[in-house]
Amino acid sequence: MKKVKSLKDAVNLINDGDTISFGGNVLHRAPMAAVREIARQNKKSLKLVKTAGAQDIDLLCAMDCVESVDAGFVSYETKYGLANHYRQGVQSGKIKGNEHACYTVICALRGASMNVPFMPVKGLNAGDLLVKNDYFVVVEDPFSGEPITLVKSIVPDVAIIHVQECDENGNAIIYGPKFEDILLSRAANKVIITTEQIVPVSRIKLNAERIDIPGFLVHSIVHVPNGAAPASCYKKYEVDDKSVAAFIKMSSKDEIRAYLKAYETKDYLGERMGRRL
Amino acid sequence: MKKVKSLKDAVNLINDGDTISFGGNVLHRAPMAAVREIARQNKKSLKLVKTAGAQDIDLLCAMDCVESVDAGFVSYETKYGLANHYRQGVQSGKIKGNEHACYTVICALRGASMNVPFMPVKGLNAGDLLVKNDYFVVVEDPFSGEPITLVKSIVPDVAIIHVQECDENGNAIIYGPKFEDILLSRAANKVIITTEQIVPVSRIKLNAERIDIPGFLVHSIVHVPNGAAPASCYKKYEVDDKSVAAFIKMSSKDEIRAYLKAYETKDYLGERMGRRL
Amino acid sequence: MRTEGYRVSDIMTCCISNMLQDNETVFHGVSSHLPMVAMKLAKSMHAPDLVHLNIPGGVNPSSIKHASYSSAGADLLGTAEAYFPLEEVFDLSMRGKLDVAFLGGIQFDLNGNVNASVIGDYHKPKVRLPGGAGSAVLIPTAKKAIIWRVKHDKRTFVEKVDFTTTRGNLWKIVTPLCIFEYRKGKLHLESIHPTSSLEEVRDNTGFDLIYDEIKYTASPTNHELAMLKKIDPYDFRSIEF
Amino acid sequence: MRTEGYRVSDIMTCCISNMLQDNETVFHGVSSHLPMVAMKLAKSMHAPDLVHLNIPGGVNPSSIKHASYSSAGADLLGTAEAYFPLEEVFDLSMRGKLDVAFLGGIQFDLNGNVNASVIGDYHKPKVRLPGGAGSAVLIPTAKKAIIWRVKHDKRTFVEKVDFTTTRGNLWKIVTPLCIFEYRKGKLHLESIHPTSSLEEVRDNTGFDLIYDEIKYTASPTNHELAMLKKIDPYDFRSIEF
16 A cells, blocks of 8 residues: 655545645645645635635635635735735635634534534634524534534545655654644545655654654655745745745736746655655 | 642642542553542542543542542453442442443543533444433434434543643643543643652753643642552553552451551652652 | 363454454454454454554554553553554544444343443442443444453343443454354354354353354464464463453 | 834834733734734733743743744744644633633724624625634633734724624724723723824724723833843834834
C-alpha cells in the first residue's frame, strides 16, 4: 500500500462536488501547493470548509472551482486586505457563502469525527445567523426543557493538511500551532498530507509521542517542500510577502493562471526529488 | 494566589454530595493519595465518575463515601479480581450503579467541556442500558429525521488528577498515557492536581509545548510523591502488588482504616518536604 | 490440558490470530492479554500492517513483553509508533473505521445478546458485574466484534441473558471449547477445538447447538508456537486460565 | 494626529489596557494587533497574571515583538508558557471561564447589535464582509466582550445594522474618537478621547448619543508610553491606521 504519491495523483482523488477542508489558518500553514493543483486540475463545485481561510479559499473562488464556502472568517489579515474573489463570488450569487462562527465549524467537524449528525453549541443563541442558515436549528433539550442550538455536522470528503514532517506511512508531525488540523484529520473521509520533508520511519519513531496524525488515518502523502508558500510554515519560512501582494492585485483569471503556472516547478519539486531517491 | 496546598486543605475543597472524577485508568496513575484523604476526611454522598475505575472507586465504596458511580467498568484487572466493595454496595442498594459504556462517560464529559446539556452518541443504539437509565434518551435528529441517542452531560464539581510534573502555577505534564485526564481538566469546575514533583517554572517552560494542563485551569496543587501508589505511575513506579493484594482481602472498615492510617506518613510527605523548602 | 505440546490458551490465541487480516485496525481493552498476544502473533505472521490499538494509546507497540499484569498500562505506549488514545479509538469505531474490537462479557445467549452488567434486576442486582466497558458502543459499531471468554459453561452460555448490555456486530465468540460464529441473528457452532468434543460443548452450553457440519479448529502450527514463545515468553495468554 | 507626544493608537491601546484586570483570561483573534499590544501592556503594568490567549494557542507569549503582519502566527506560541489552541479557547468561553474577548465588526447600532457579515441581503449580499469569526459565539458567552474599531463614521455606527451577526455580553466599543459602554441594552458614550470632541463624535455617529455627563478618556501616562516603546517597538498597534 504505497501512500507516497505525486501532487497530481493525490489531488486527482478529489471529485467535482466534494466537500474539502484545508488545514492551517489564514496565511499560516495552508496547503497552498495542493490548492494550486486543485485549480490547475480545474475541479468544480467544491464545497470548502474552514474556520478562517485566506488565499486558499480566495484563489479557488477566483478560478470558479467553488460552489459554497462554510467558514467563520474569509479574509487576508490587516496588511493584505480582503478576499476579493471570494467576496465577488458570493455577491454575484455564483458562490454560496455559509457563514459560521469559527467555533460552529469546529463543532460541525467534531460531529463528523464522532459520526453524529449534529453537535450542540452553547454560544450561538442570538442574531440572524441562526435564522438565515438551515444548518443551525434550535431544539428543546430533552433533559431540561431549555432551548439549545444544534449545528449540523460537516464531513469533509477530503482533508488536505500541510505538515513539516511525515514518514512514508503517514505518521505526521506539525510544529508550532496545530490550528484545527488534528480534528480535521479525524473528521474527513480521506486525509491527504503534503509535507516539507519525508523523514525515515526510524527517525519519526524517536518522536513517536509527538506524532499528531498517526499513519493509519492517512490516505496519501505528497512531498512538497515549500508546500504552504506563500503562506507561512513555522520553523521553515515566513509569508512570501511579494507573492501574496502580487496575487491580491490580480483580477483576471489569465493573470492567476500565469501565477499558478509560475508555481509549477516549485510545486512538483518534491516529486522529482523523490524519483531521484 | 497561592495554589500549592497541603493534601488536607485541597481535599477539604470537596463537599459532601459533590460529583468527583479521578484521572488515570484502572490501576494506572489514579490519584490514590487524594482518594485516601477523601476517605480519611469521611466525605459523604459523593457521585463518582470515571470511564474505568478500580481501587479508587472500590475504596470509597468500602468506606461509605459514595452515593453513585457513573462508570463503564469497575474492577481490578485479571490478576486481582473484582471490586467487591463496589459490588456489595450496589447489590445492597446503598450505592447507585449507573452503568455507562466508557465512551458515554467520555461523551458526557465532552458535553461538560463544551457546556452543553448533552452529547449525541452514535454507538449506543441497542440493549437495555438505553432503557434502564434516564441519562440516555433517543430523539429524532432534526436534520435527517433519524433516531439518535443523547447522553446527558456530567459536570464534575472537582476533578483530581495525578501527574508526574507540575509547576507552582499548575502547568502540568503527564508522561505516558494520558487516558481521559486532559478532557477531565476541561470538564470539571475545579481541578486539583497531585504531583510527583513540583518543578521550577523555568524548567517546565522548557517543555512548554508538552504541557497537558495549563496552569490557569488548575485550582489547587498538592505535592505528593508516590501519590498514585499502589497504582502505577509511568516512569516512576509500578503497581505495588503487595498493597493491592492486601487491600483486596480486606472486608471490614476497621481493616481499611488501619490501611489508610498506614499510608498517612507517605501521603503527607510532600507537604513536609515543601515546608522545608 | 496439554495435548501434543500445545494448550487451550495456545489454540485460542492462534485461532484468534487467524481471524485477523492485514491492514485491519484492531482494538483490545483492559484485562485482555489473550487477544493482545493474538494481535501480536498475527502481526508477526500474516498481518504485518495490522494496526494494534489499545487503551493507553500505543499504536503498534513493538513489544508486549512488559505488559505484565495489565493490558492497559503504559508499557504499550512506551514502544509504540504513535499515540492514539482510547477516546479516539471510540471515535474511530463510531466512524466505521475500526475493523475489529475484542470484548468480554459474562453471559451470552443464542440470539447474540451480551451481558456484562448484572445478574438479576439492573437497579437492585443480585450480582453487579464489572460493566461492559466499551462493549455497548463498540459491538454495534466495530465492523467485527470478537468475544473471547475462558469459561464455557451453562451459566455463561444461556437461553436468555439476564440483561442485554449490548448486541450488534458480534462476529465470533472464542471459548476454551469451541468457536461460535454469529450470523443471521443466531450463534452457530463454527468449530470445536481439537482438545474438546461435540459432547463437551453440548454439555456445557445452555442452548441448543446450531451447526451445519462438525468442524474442528485448526491446531496451532509449529511456526505459530515458536513465534508465541518469542513474542509472549511470560505466557500472558494463559493469565486468565 | 499627534498631540503631546501620543497618538490615537496610543490612547486606544492604553485605555483598553486599563479595562483589563489581573488574573483575567483574555483572548484576541486574527488581525488584532492593537488589543494584543494592550494585553501585553496590561500584563507589564497592573495585571501580571492576566492570561493571554490567542488563535495559535500560545498562553502568555513572553514577547509579541515578532508577531509582524499577523496576530495569528506561530510567533505567539514560540515563546509561550503552554499550548491552548483556539478550539479550547472557545470551549473555555462556553463554560463561562473566558473573562474578556476582543472582537471586531463592521457595523454597530445603538442597541448593541454587531454586524460582521453582510451589507444587504444575507443570501445575495451587496457586500460580503469577512465574517464574524468567533464573535457569534464569543460575544454571547465571554463575560465581557470588547470591540475595537479604527473607523468611526456614520457607516460604522448606524441606527440599525443591516444584519445582526451577534449580540450579547458586549461591554465596550473603543474607536479613534471615543469609548462606548453597552448597558441596559443601549450604547452609552462613556468618554471622549482627548484628541476628539463631542461634536466630532456626534458628527460621525449615525445614532443619537446617550450620555450622563461628558467625560474624557485618560491620556496615556509617560510610564505607559515608555512601556509601549519597549513591548511594541515596531508599532504594531498602529498597523490598522
